[in-house]
Amino acid sequence: MTSVTPAPATQDLIAASDAHSAHNYHPLPVVVATAEGAWMTDVEGRRYLDMLAGYSALNFGHGNRRLIDAAKAQLERVTLTSRAFHHDRFAAFCTQLAELCGKEMVLPMNTGAEAVETAVKTARKWGYRVKGVPDGRARIVVASDNFHGRTTTIVSFSTDPEARADYGPYTPGFDIVPYGDLDALRAAVTDETVAVLLEPIQGEAGVLVPPPGYLPGVRELTRERGVLFIADEIQSGLGRTGKTFACEHEGVVPDVYVLGKALGGGVVPVSAVVADRDVLGVFRPGEHGSTFGGNPLACAVGLEVIAMLREGEYQQRAAELGEHLHAELRLLAGAGKVSAVRGRGLWAGVDIDPAYGTGREISEKLLERGVLVKDTHGSTIRIAPPLVISKEDLDWGLDQLRAVLGA
Numbered sequence: 001m002t003s004v005t006p007a008p009a010t011q012d013l014i015a016a017s018d019a020h021s022a023h024n025y026h027p028l029p030v031v032v033a034t035a036e037g038a039w040m041t042d043v044e045g046r047r048y049l050d051m052l053a054g055y056s057a058l059n060f061g062h063g064n065r066r067l068i069d070a071a072k073a074q075l076e077r078v079t080l081t082s083r084a085f086h087h088d089r090f091a092a093f094c095t096q097l098a099e100l101c102g103k104e105m106v107l108p109m110n111t112g113a114e115a116v117e118t119a120v121k122t123a124r125k126w127g128y129r130v131k132g133v134p135d136g137r138a139r140i141v142v143a144s145d146n147f148h149g150r151t152t153t154i155v156s157f158s159t160d161p162e163a164r165a166d167y168g169p170y171t172p173g174f175d176i177v178p179y180g181d182l183d184a185l186r187a188a189v190t191d192e193t194v195a196v197l198l199e200p201i202q203g204e205a206g207v208l209v210p211p212p213g214y215l216p217g218v219r220e221l222t223r224e225r226g227v228l229f230i231a232d233e234i235q236s237g238l239g240r241t242g243k244t245f246a247c248e249h250e251g252v253v254p255d256v257y258v259l260g261k262a263l264g265g266g267v268v269p270v271s272a273v274v275a276d277r278d279v280l281g282v283f284r285p286g287e288h289g290s291t292f293g294g295n296p297l298a299c300a301v302g303l304e305v306i307a308m309l310r311e312g313e314y315q316q317r318a319a320e321l322g323e324h325l326h327a328e329l330r331l332l333a334g335a336g337k338v339s340a341v342r343g344r345g346l347w348a349g350v351d352i353d354p355a356y357g358t359g360r361e362i363s364e365k366l367l368e369r370g371v372l373v374k375d376t377h378g379s380t381i382r383i384a385p386p387l388v389i390s391k392e393d394l395d396w397g398l399d400q401l402r403a404v405l406g407a
């Protein structure tokens with residue numbers, strides 16, 4: 001049994017973090033010591049089912065043998081060369097990632113935000129060099145309620161006051177339209193628009209799936225207007241939704257994929273922008289870069305991630321278990337316990353009836369029952385366990401949710 005009040009050792013560790021780290025997060029009161037598969041163990045030895053999976057960075061589970069072995073082997077060889085020199089994992093990583101995406105070129109970075117920044121720079125440079133937009137005039141259309149990362153440029157086009165306030169002056173050049181509204185998007189595109197940047201499913205917004213036909217409509221519009229369609233698949237991509245990319249559900253191929261999170265297998269930060277030569281070919285030496293981007297350790301882990309995705313087993317698990325998860329959540333909705341359920345594959349946003357508490361309160365009650373989830377925007381919780389979770393464990397997690405909701 002878990003208790004409401006954390007044990008003294010846990011309390012001490014939390015107090016020490018509170019005292020000496022910036023309070024830019026409000027973690028649940030659990031201190032993790034070890035983890036394996038879909039389970040984490042805290043410093044008291046209590047086990048928790050991880051239903052967040054590091055915001056989908058841990059799609060392949062904690063301590064995945066193949067990823068840990070790949071990392072260990074590379075640790076013994078070479079970990080960093082900088083891009084001043086070639087290293088022997090780089091070509092394979094770029095070739096195989098490009099192939100997985102059906103594209104020609106890869107620009108590796110580290111974090112998701114860096115990859116989004118890279119996509120913004122790519123689109124602007126492409127706009128000036130290829131499309132012929134007058135210097136300094138390039139514009140990028142984005143969606144309301146987006147989440148693309150935390151840098152100053154990215155928060156400049158956030159509509160979330162918490163993420164954006166007090167960080168001005170803001171980077172200009174972005175137009176924000178309502179997510180899912182094709183007419184609004186069409187009206188926002190001008191001759192100076194170089195790109196439309198979207199999440200094919202909005203993760204942080206609460207796992208919002210756009211209306212059917214929206215992504216194909218965006219594809220058609222951007223093609224007609226000579227605008228790049230940039231899909232931020234950092235959270236939606238790499239198996240989570242039951243396919244390699246969320247765009248695939250709508251038969252859409254964007255011009256540019258932005259990838260991160262699961263690309264590093266939860267071991268190291270690995271991100272990338274992937275596109276054809278006519279787009280990523282705009283960069284010349286010295287015009288963009290990163291000390292750690294595409295380092296040997298990142299490439300070795302990324303290569304193993306790509307190998308696992310090529311086998312298709314994780315996508316299939318996400319599709320099958322996802323169908324089960326959504327069927328169970330629909331029953332809860334039918335019983336009036338939750339007001340809405342959204343998502344695709346092993347990924348769900350669940351709006352809890354506020355009568356049962358805020359998303360935070362529900363998360364704390366689930367923690368007491370040994371399930372770790374994260375709330376977002378008031379009364380919504382997200383469910384996104386590692387794709388390696390067993391059906392039995394998923395059912396057990398759902399049992400705990402039902403118990404918390406008195407179902």
Ligand SMILES: *Cc1c(COP(=O)(O)O)cnc(C)c1O
Binds near residue numbers: 147199
């Ligand atoms: C997490 C996330 C990012 C930012 O990634 P970081 O690695 O945290 O910088 C960008 N876009 C989407 C859709 C994300 O979910």
